[in-house]
Amino acid sequence: MPHFTIEYSANLDDRVDIAAVVDLVRTTAIETGIFPVGGIRVRAIRCEHYAIADGRDGFAFMAMLLRLGEGRDLPARKRAGDHIFTKLSQELDPLFADEGFALSFDIQVIDKETSWKRNSIHDLLIAEARHG
Template identity: 25%
Template sequence: MPHLVLEYSGNVREAFDPAVVFAEIHTVLSAAGGFRPYDFKSRAVRLDTYAVGDGSREQAFVNLDIRTFAGKSPATRAAIAEAALAVLTRAFARTMSETGCDVSVQVTELDRASYARARSRDA
């Protein structure tokens, strides 16, 4: 834990490397949220079918959902969201300047009782 799901519209201007962006996000979230770097499970999803607003002009979006177990204080969750947002606004600066773009971050708390997983044995 945590799981990071980065979704972005197919019209972003940057030819970004998700691994580079995630490496920076993992670093800042480890500091802001007390996560262990090796616990992150991150993925990026480019969406080529999407609708933003009324479609009257070119619009883009970038959204990061940070899924973690409940228990972090509201202040810590806010710090996590702001730290990730700072990374994303830098990573997608060109898209933000050339399109109508929303970059957003959501910290989603998972209910530990309803979360199940299986792990391979540590070597």
């Protein structure tokens, strides 16, 4: 259940292709090899109202949270996180050259006892793989 949520300041709209960022996170998550492809979800949420530091209009942020089901040890989570954060940072390098950009990424492990899911995507992908 790897669910990525990317919150970003609205002033990034003209500077970042958010759809490309979403797809980069999706493909990079697949590259790690530790997430079931059928469970990957990436969404971006534009924050119209925000305040950063001393309130300058030019400051911008992108904050990504990965909510992840139990079952992956800390070293695996760290390797995956490092890989994803490095790729995302490289994609956003031009923003760091500008004045005032903040990027963060956190991983949160979900307690299976208090998490409910229903998903038919896994079965569909398995059936397609078997039958081409």
